[in-house]
Amino acid sequence: MSSQGRIKRRGSNGHGMRPLHPALARYQLDGEAMRSGPADPPFASINYGAAGVAYAIYRIACARGDRQLLALANAWVQKAFALSSHAKAYYDTGLGITPETVGEVSLFYSVCGLHCVDALVRVALGDMDGAARAVEAFVARSRGPCENPDLTTGTASLLLGCAELIESVGASSLLDLTLVRERGDEIAGALSHILDAERIATSTRVRFYGIAHGWAGLVFALLRWTRALQRSAQPLLQAKSDELAGLAIPYDGGLCWKMQNNSASFMPGWCHGTAGYTMLFALAHEVTGVTTYADLVEGAAATAWNIEASHASLCCGDGGNGYAFLAAYRVTGARVWLERARAAARRALSDKSRLFRDALYKGELGVVVLASELDRPAVAAMPLFEPVRN
Numbered sequence: 468m469s470s471q472g473r474i475k476r477r478g479s480n481g482h483g484m485r486p487l488h489p490a491l492a493r494y495q496l497d498g499e500a501m502r503s504g505p506a507d508p509p510f511a512s513i514n515y516g517a518a519g520v521a522y523a524i525y526r527i528a529c530a531r532g533d534r535q536l537l538a539l540a541n542a543w544v545q546k547a548f549a550l551s552s553h554a555k556a557y558y559d560t561g562l563g564i565t566p567e568t569v570g571e572v573s574l575f576y577s578v579c580g581l582h583c584v585d586a587l588v589r590v591a592l593g594d595m596d597g598a599a600r601a602v603e604a605f606v607a608r609s610r611g612p613c614e615n616p617d618l619t620t621g622t623a624s625l626l627l628g629c630a631e632l633i634e635s636v637g638a639s640s641l642l643d644l645t646l647v648r649e650r651g652d653e654i655a656g657a658l659s660h661i662l663d664a665e666r667i668a669t670s671t672r673v674r675f676y677g678i679a680h681g682w683a684g685l686v687f688a689l690l691r692w693t694r695a696l697q698r699s700a701q702p703l704l705q706a707k708s709d710e711l712a713g714l715a716i717p718y719d720g721g722l723c724w725k726m727q728n729n730s731a732s733f734m735p736g737w738c739h740g741t742a743g744y745t746m747l748f749a750l751a752h753e754v755t756g757v758t759t760y761a762d763l764v765e766g767a768a769a770t771a772w773n774i775e776a777s778h779a780s781l782c783c784g785d786g787g788n789g790y791a792f793l794a795a796y797r798v799t800g801a802r803v804w805l806e807r808a809r810a811a812a813r814r815a816l817s818d819k820s821r822l823f824r825d826a827l828y829k830g831e832l833g834v835v836v837l838a839s840e841l842d843r844p845a846v847a848a849m850p851l852f853e854p855v856r857n
């Protein structure tokens with residue numbers, strides 16, 4: 468079983484263990500957030516709410532081998548289920564997060580994601596019967612109608628969840644993941660059909676290029692699924708990676724990409740910018756073995772470093788940049804990228820001006836996860852995006 472799977476009991480103040488970040492006090496059983504719930508809607512989702520809190524604590528618990536923290540993650544899963552009946556559990560019209568804009572099956576914005584986190588936490592606790600029920604619920608809810616292939620709001624997000632479950636359970640025979648493999652292959656087949664149907668630069672169905680809403684995200688999801696199942700990369704994935712590589716634009720000593728194929732504008736960060744491309748080509752390098760992708764990793768990371776982030780979050784700012792620099796460090800071994808990851812984390816932790824308080828991707832919580840992983844760069848992974856590594 469992988470390191471994200473079931474963990475052995477170890478005290479929360481074990482030898483060599485760093486103290487928990489002060490921000491996590493808010494999420495303890497007697498903390499303000501547990502009493503009152505997340506500060507801002509949507510209250511139950513991974514991206515903004517209690518499911519994201521549960522996942523963050525789960526990740527830290529697995530890294531520390533801390534069963535007390537794992538029990539806390541489980542408590543937050545139950546908190547998220549309790550909040551799921553709230554009118555703003557998964558949507559908030561004030562933020563433009565509605566069934567029309569983010570759909571009803573997204574890993575990050577719907578109850579599908581909560582079922583996935585529930586399964587992950589139960590596996591780590593050794594509750595395989597409960598994990599099996601959570602897996603069945605995740606797969607069943609994932610079959611809701613969705614025409615959007617998007618990585619964050621559509622079916623590609625579900626493939627990330629399928630991959631995370633496969634990677635986290637590992638080779639254990641204690642949990643049957645046949646349903647996950649079958650559902651993942653269904654989604655992968657549909658995404659491959661989209662990739663094969665159009666060229667990126669001239670597509671009318673998917674105009675965005677980047678990770679969160681574009682072609683890079685679709686390619687990334689398929690690369691991660693390929694890696695999770697330990698398959699050889701299909702030629703289509705290298706072809707589409709090469710198309711994205713061909714769209715790179717030299718910029719300020721590095722590389723950047725336009726936001727979409729009918730616009731000349733570009734953005735920093737993970738969602739549309741070079742942090743996302745850093746992680747994409749790092750994974751493409753790992754899965755396909757194409758050595759030239761390493762140059763793209765460095766070029767994208769260089770631009771991510773050179774452009775000052777206006778946010779601290781994982782999505783749009785220094786938090787996501789930090790994970791990009793860790794990806795560049797894993798590919799190149801150059802210590803400068805590890806130091807830049809640490810610098811990005813320091814900046815992100817000190818800037819709370821534009822953060823949603825309890826949001827994993829839009830708030831301080833995701834940055835705390837990054838900070839907790841800086842001393843383990845070989846296995847650091849942007850939450851529910853990059854592969855689980857042992």
